[in-house]
Amino acid sequence: MCNQSVGLIAGVIEKAGIPTVSLSLLLMVTKKVRPPRSLSVPFPFGYPLGKPHDAKLQHQIIRAALNLLESPDELPILQDFVTA
Amino acid sequence: MARLEDLKLTHRLFVAAYPFRTSDWAPGARLEKPLSQSKFALISSAGLHLPDQPPFDLEIRGGDVSFRELPNTLDVRELRISQRSSDFDQTGAREDSNLVFPLDRFRELAERGEISTLNHRHFSFMGSITAPGSLVSDSAPQVAEMLREDRVDAVFLVPA
Numbered sequence: 673m674c675n676q677s678v679g680l681i682a683g684v685i686e687k688a689g690i691p692t693v694s695l696s697l698l699l700m701v702t703k704k705v706r707p708p709r710s711l712s713v714p715f716p717f718g719y720p721l722g723k724p725h726d727a728k729l730q731h732q733i734i735r736a737a738l739n740l741l742e743s744p745d746e747l748p749i750l751q752d753f754v755t756a
Numbered sequence: 757m758a759r760l761e762d763l764k765l766t767h768r769l770f771v772a773a774y775p776f777r778t779s780d781w782a783p784g785a786r787l788e789k790p791l792s793q794s795k796f797a798l799i800s801s802a803g804l805h806l807p808d809q810p811p812f813d814l815e816i817r818g819g820d821v822s823f824r825e826l827p828n829t830l831d832v833r834e835l836r837i838s839q840r841s842s843d844f845d846q847t848g849a850r851e852d853s854n855l856v857f858p859l860d861r862f863r864e865l866a867e868r869g870e871i872s873t874l875n876h877r878h879f880s881f882m883g884s885i886t887a888p889g890s891l892v893s894d895s896a897p898q899v900a901e902m903l904r905e906d907r908v909d910a911v912f913l914v915p916a
Binding site: 673674675676677678679680681682683684685686687688689690691692693694695696697698700701704705706707708715716717718719720721722723724725727730731734737738741742747748 | 758760762771776777778779780781783784785786787790791799801802819843844845846847848849851852854855856858860861862864865871881883884885886888891892896897899900901903904908909910911912913914915916
């Protein structure tokens, strides 16, 4: 339900004129909710940024998500995070 | 990614039958400046709150749609979690709150000049909401309005 909540909050903020990007832990839910920009990450519930205290991995995920904000592609954008 | 099979059977059956709501945002907003000139705010749905803030109410039917304002000055080690979802394994987040609310990472991005700055406040929700009507009509719009007042350029959201 967290993935639905985040997608819905993202939509409300986006509609207010502020671009958003969200992480997704459950692709099936995100595909239904369709937030504007979402990065699907290959981690379990509770671990959206990968691993505790792994700053390098956390930065890779954030960078991949921020890239979606700069993408000129048509919305919604749903991309998979691929570990470097 | 997490898989549907990771959920308990009862939750899996619920998710399979649940009429997920589609997010209504068309036509969408565009970032009007480079990331290096953009001010960011973070939103987490992990149920985070500070020790002096009331925890989320885990008893409300349909879920607690309220939010907590998290000041940008906080130390992530202060954060507490009140979360109803039993599917959310809190072990990692208790060890490092950046796992669900990457404030330290965004501070590093700002220090390195990759983003301009962080907003003076961020927001926390408890994402386990099965009846999101008032989330969409009331609490999320309140947060959106505050972010507009703060002239935030972009928002990064994290589920748990």
